[in-house]
Amino acid sequence: MKVLIADKFEKAGLEKLQAMGCQVTLDADLSGESLRGAVADSECEALVVRSTKVTPDIIDAAKNLELIIRAGAGYDTIDTAAAKAKDIRVCNCPGKNSVAVAELVMGLVLALDRRIVDNTADLRNGVWNKKGYSKARGLKGRTLGIVGLGRIGYEVAKRAAAFDMHLIYSDVVDQTAYEKELGIKKVSFEQVLAEADFITLHVPGGAGTKHLIGGEQLEIMKPTAFVINCSRGGVIDQQALAKAIEAGKLGGAGLDVYEIEPLATDKEFKDPVANVAGVYGTHHIGASTEQAQLAVADEVVRIIDTKMKGSAPPNCVNM
Ligand code: MLT
Secondary structure, eight states: OEEEEOSOOOHHHHHHHHHTTOEEEEOTTOOHHHHHHHHHHHTOSEEEESSSOBOHHHHHHOSSOOEEEESSSOOTTBOHHHHHHTTOEEEOOTTTTHHHHHHHHHHHHHHHHHTHHHHHHHHHTTOOOTTTTOOOOOSTTOEEEEEOOSHHHHHHHHHHHHTTOEEEEEOSSOOGGGHHHHTEEEOOHHHHHHHOSEEEEOOOOSGGGTTSBOHHHHHHSOTTOEEEEOSOGGGBOHHHHHHHHHTTSSOEEEESOOSSOOOTTOOOOOOGGGGSTTEEEOOSOTTOSHHHHHHHHHHHHHHHHHHHTTSOOTTBOOO
16 A cells, blocks of 8 residues: 655654565655655555645545555544545544643643743742742642543543542533543533633534633632633633733643644744743644554554455544
């Protein structure tokens, strides 16, 4: 099978694909027009992407393409309908990076409570401020509200339980099977907003969740609450978030994702939200641990292997 990988990809996964007899082309710099050209010229049967967007014109240019694989859980960067119209299956790798994302969420929870980033920045500037930084509220007994108790939400709950946090969640899907094991209670979305000291969002991106957290929802939150978003940028109205933090209506936010994100190859980030005091931002790295990327690469290999053996590829999201 001819495979085009248009993003960074684990070497181990690449070697497995080659050992299976795949003709693999890897070019992490492809995007937009150059990806369109590469898809047409390579006559690839499978296209593997991570951050790279797959738009209808790229899909139109494909001659032999049968499979698009998103090397991650979310697939909002791929036009699944355009792929379906050409009978191209889109598959993802759900669950393979959930632990990595949950670990970053816990990192942000701890960092926000202890103001670790500001501590470090001050020390680097030669400032000693033990008094100012001695006001953390602590995690034990604080309420963590999880919006979306899917695979990532589940892993967050497990870790937060180890910190003796009180756990509540809201979800449009029935997750009651996990409640006893996690010691978590289902409440309404509004109750999560009103009661939680930390609110972490684990919902898919796209039109259905756009600005799920906007001005109205931020008004409901405690003025000491922290919001954490390691899902998709559009889920939070960033302007409303910045306004709420600056007005002292919210404790702060931990953001790994943004409404407008640079391409993987870009080197600049000019979003004003990064400069709001009280916002701790990371570079959409939730899924980026070695463990997670190896697991994702193995899943990509499994999907291609299944397809090569003549069966329907697993995790298809558009048929
Ligand atoms: C995901 O959808 O799993 C993540 O956004 C993956 C990534 O960062 O590439």
